[in-house]
Amino acid sequence: MYQDLSTPLRTILTPGPVEVDPRVLRVMSTPIVGQFDPAFTKVMNEVMEMLRQLFQTKNQWAFPVDGTSRSGIEAMLCSVIHPGDVVLVPVYGRFGNLLIEICERYGATVKVIEKEWGRVFEPAEIIEAMNEVNPDIVALVHAETSTGRMQSLKEVGEACRKQEILFIVDAVASIGGADVKVDEWCIDGLIAGTQKCLSVPSGLAPLTYNKRVEERIAKRKKVERGIATEEELKATNQQFIRSNYFDLSMLQDYWGPRRLNHHTEATSMLYALREGLRLVLEEGLEERFKRHAYHEKALMIGLDEMGLERFGDDTVKLPTVTCIKVPEGVEADEVRHTLLEMFGIEIASSFGPLHGKIWRIGTMGYSCRRENILAVLGALEGVLVYYGVSINKGRALEAAIRYYAEEQT
Amino acid sequence: MYQDLSTPLRTILTPGPVEVDPRVLRVMSTPIVGQFDPAFTKVMNEVMEMLRQLFQTKNQWAFPVDGTSRSGIEAMLCSVIHPGDVVLVPVYGRFGNLLIEICERYGATVKVIEKEWGRVFEPAEIIEAMNEVNPDIVALVHAETSTGRMQSLKEVGEACRKQEILFIVDAVASIGGADVKVDEWCIDGLIAGTQKCLSVPSGLAPLTYNKRVEERIAKRKKVERGIATEEELKATNQQFIRSNYFDLSMLQDYWGPRRLNHHTEATSMLYALREGLRLVLEEGLEERFKRHAYHEKALMIGLDEMGLERFGDDTVKLPTVTCIKVPEGVEADEVRHTLLEMFGIEIASSFGPLHGKIWRIGTMGYSCRRENILAVLGALEGVLVYYGVSINKGRALEAAIRYYAEEQT
Numbered sequence: 001m002y003q004d005l006s007t008p009l010r011t012i013l014t015p016g017p018v019e020v021d022p023r024v025l026r027v028m029s030t031p032i033v034g035q036f037d038p039a040f041t042k043v044m045n046e047v048m049e050m051l052r053q054l055f056q057t058k059n060q061w062a063f064p065v066d067g068t069s070r071s072g073i074e075a076m077l078c079s080v081i082h083p084g085d086v087v088l089v090p091v092y093g094r095f096g097n098l099l100i101e102i103c104e105r106y107g108a109t110v111k112v113i114e115k116e117w118g119r120v121f122e123p124a125e126i127i128e129a130m131n132e133v134n135p136d137i138v139a140l141v142h143a144e145t146s147t148g149r150m151q152s153l154k155e156v157g158e159a160c161r162k163q164e165i166l167f168i169v170d171a172v173a174s175i176g177g178a179d180v181k182v183d184e185w186c187i188d189g190l191i192a193g194t195q196k197c198l199s200v201p202s203g204l205a206p207l208t209y210n211k212r213v214e215e216r217i218a219k220r221k222k223v224e225r226g227i228a229t230e231e232e233l234k235a236t237n238q239q240f241i242r243s244n245y246f247d248l249s250m251l252q253d254y255w256g257p258r259r260l261n262h263h264t265e266a267t268s269m270l271y272a273l274r275e276g277l278r279l280v281l282e283e284g285l286e287e288r289f290k291r292h293a294y295h296e297k298a299l300m301i302g303l304d305e306m307g308l309e310r311f312g313d314d315t316v317k318l319p320t321v322t323c324i325k326v327p328e329g330v331e332a333d334e335v336r337h338t339l340l341e342m343f344g345i346e347i348a349s350s351f352g353p354l355h356g357k358i359w360r361i362g363t364m365g366y367s368c369r370r371e372n373i374l375a376v377l378g379a380l381e382g383v384l385v386y387y388g389v390s391i392n393k394g395r396a397l398e399a400a401i402r403y404y405a406e407e408q409t
Numbered sequence: 410m411y412q413d414l415s416t417p418l419r420t421i422l423t424p425g426p427v428e429v430d431p432r433v434l435r436v437m438s439t440p441i442v443g444q445f446d447p448a449f450t451k452v453m454n455e456v457m458e459m460l461r462q463l464f465q466t467k468n469q470w471a472f473p474v475d476g477t478s479r480s481g482i483e484a485m486l487c488s489v490i491h492p493g494d495v496v497l498v499p500v501y502g503r504f505g506n507l508l509i510e511i512c513e514r515y516g517a518t519v520k521v522i523e524k525e526w527g528r529v530f531e532p533a534e535i536i537e538a539m540n541e542v543n544p545d546i547v548a549l550v551h552a553e554t555s556t557g558r559m560q561s562l563k564e565v566g567e568a569c570r571k572q573e574i575l576f577i578v579d580a581v582a583s584i585g586g587a588d589v590k591v592d593e594w595c596i597d598g599l600i601a602g603t604q605k606c607l608s609v610p611s612g613l614a615p616l617t618y619n620k621r622v623e624e625r626i627a628k629r630k631k632v633e634r635g636i637a638t639e640e641e642l643k644a645t646n647q648q649f650i651r652s653n654y655f656d657l658s659m660l661q662d663y664w665g666p667r668r669l670n671h672h673t674e675a676t677s678m679l680y681a682l683r684e685g686l687r688l689v690l691e692e693g694l695e696e697r698f699k700r701h702a703y704h705e706k707a708l709m710i711g712l713d714e715m716g717l718e719r720f721g722d723d724t725v726k727l728p729t730v731t732c733i734k735v736p737e738g739v740e741a742d743e744v745r746h747t748l749l750e751m752f753g754i755e756i757a758s759s760f761g762p763l764h765g766k767i768w769r770i771g772t773m774g775y776s777c778r779r780e781n782i783l784a785v786l787g788a789l790e791g792v793l794v795y796y797g798v799s800i801n802k803g804r805a806l807e808a809a810i811r812y813y814a815e816e817q818t
Contacts, residue, residue: 002455002459004684005439007442007448010440010446012441019440025439025440031419032429037419039417043416050411066480068673070654101633105631202444203676222514244507261760262479263611266477268612269612275413275414282410346446351635
């Protein structure tokens with residue numbers, strides 16, 4: 001009745017999910033082992049080690065939550081937020097709004113400062129707001145894919161540390177593509193994603209947190225009946241974390257030496273993450289960031305030559321996402337559909353006020369390579385000309401090829 | 410630094426995760442497409458159709474939550490429970506305790522009736538408790554892997570429907586291995602698992618719910634800022650669901666025609682689920698249940714011949730899990746470790762009061778086949794003899810082979 005799965009091959013140049021390295025795809029076909037098999041707990045431990053390197057941290061806790069990126073954000077926030085806590089959320093795009101949303105769900109008093117989409121905050125602006133609202137937590141997006149901007153974090157982190165405010169960062173879109181220094185930037189809790197610069201399919205949300213977070217959640221520990229010790233049952237604090245699935249104190253006991261059964265780890269996804277991390281570390285973090293910047297430049301040169309206008313403040317551009325304004329006289333989504341239908345190339349639209357106004361081209365992880373940059377430049381030119389948009393013809397590819405011929409990574 | 414992933418091949422006879430059909434493993438290597446690619450939304454729609462068939466329901470809503478099985482349980486419970494709601498949880502094993510745990514986290518008043526582990530409730534006992542505590546919701550485990558028992562549901566479902574009580578069922582361990590009739594049994598919301606009788610890796614939690622549940626959650630709808638319409642923002646009910654990730658009203662808008670962005674669907678896992686469901690439907694539900702019962706019988710014949718004693722009430726045995734008492738004079742976990750180390754065969758222990766007292770042999774999905782049954786019988790005999798346990802030697806395999814030679818599925 002149903003046929004064997006048959007999907008087209010795509011060139012994916014969105015800000016996620018992006019193309020998966022064939023080596024990562026391949027390990028997903030590995031026959032599974034049981035969740036407490038020593039062969040599997042070894043894989044779990046290796047993934048934790050590799051995540052620490054990726055996050056540039058000495059934190060003990062670095063593991064994935066079994067869910068998509070926002071599951072990691074929710075796990076982190078619901079584990080640290082006590083109802084009534086004041087959380088300061090500086091918003092400069094859609095994913096800042098998501099942080100507000102999750103904080104509200106868990107009963108925080110959310111204080112918001114906003115920046116026009118396409119720009120980011122001066123650290124001093126955030127620090128000033130901290131002084132005003134005296135938050136328990138600052139929650140901040142590092143890389144805002146909705147606008148293609150990247151917020152600098154270090155000064156904010158240092159100010160938080162000084163004032164004993166918890167600093168929680170959503171680095172879903174930057175991790176593995178741009179520098180993220182958890183310890184040096186004084187980040188207490190950080191959430192990453194798999195389907196962007198790590199080039200692993202969506203489905204896990206790696207995160208890390210330090211002792212400050214650990215102590216906070218230890219006070220709220222609740223172990224479920226049936227696997228708790230008598231003492232744990234008696235000691236349960238009524239301020240327990242409101243989610244079982246996202247309770248980091250329980251996840252910690254599953255990933256730690258106690259191996260207390262919580263969920264059944266998503267075996268094949270963990271294999272994929274292990275391979276994805278292995279490839280990141282094999283390439284080297286610095287090399288990988290350089291590669292992203294290198295291809296970003298080729299793309300920008302080509303788009304500039306074509307005569308398209310970039311969106312947003314260029315000085316704080318996210319290196320893994322390039323936003324361009326949709327030229328007059330053409331329907332944004334129609335261009336995207338034609339790119340997909342005719343060329344098998346996917347680029348993205350954006351959300352809310354920017355929908356239909358900009359296109360976003362992601363150059364993340366395995367998708368971020370020469371043939372893809374050249375493919376999208378050529379295809380976009382073809383489609384724009386087809387729709388009668390006035391652009392400079394025949395110059396984008398020439399400029400990009402010259403760049404690639406002359407410049408090394 | 411890190412080597413290519415290299416894991417041993419195992420014969421997995423636990424109650425999950427179990428061996429994955431090679432055809433399912435294979436589709437996991439399929440290159441991915443974007444989440445709003447028409448090629449992908451088609452896969453999403455197909456999965457919904459197939460899930461309806463698996464669940465034997467006409468419900469519109471049948472889709473996976475992106476997380477392990479308990480994420481589906483939490484999504485269902487947190488979406489239907491208003492703080493203060495009375496939830497009746499009849500407990501006959503560890504996973505009943507998990508239902509209590511999740512209900513408590515979301516502020517329900519939980520009423521519990523308990524049954525000695527190894528037995529199940531008479532429907533009349535549950536209905537009597539319903540009359541006493543007048544619950545808003547009854548939450549019940551269909552197949553309790555911790556004890557290997559299966560609870561009959563139909564009469565309870567009919568009583569709930571009559572009294573306008575919501576009936577929520579955890580069928581994680583039975584779905585695809587034993588009959589589950591969502592509509593006929595008056596189940597309002599049901600959660601399944603992938604890593605058991607569907608033989609798909611852990612990481613998705615398929616669920617279904619009917620109009621009664623849908624109406625309940627529609628009243629609590631909250632759409633996040635940044636993607637909500639003005640009207641939706643104004644209309645937000647303060648009784649909103651306490652989790653963003655698990656808010657079924659948002660998941661519904663992602664799986665439904667509105668395709669409102671929520672998470673990024675776990676592409677490769679959905680490919681795996683599609684293939685797993687395709688194989689289940691190709692085999693046929695009735696045939697599949699028969700196959701599980703057929704091999705269960707071979708296993709029981711062999712264990713009986715060996716002289717091992719089964720645990721629990723045989724009349725309500727879960728066909729996909731066989732529990733045996735650990736004989737005197739042998740350390741339960743040592744036997745398991747030797748089985749794993751020497752034979753590469755994994756069987757399970759149990760939880761809490763049953764840990765070390767029983768072994769659990771799962772015969773689920775792809776793991777449930779002749780060579781595996783024979784392998785575990787032969788290996789278990791060898792290991793028990795090695796540890797000096799007095800059993801009937803040389804009879805288990807003979808009896809099982811004879812059964813297989815004489816009886817057809």
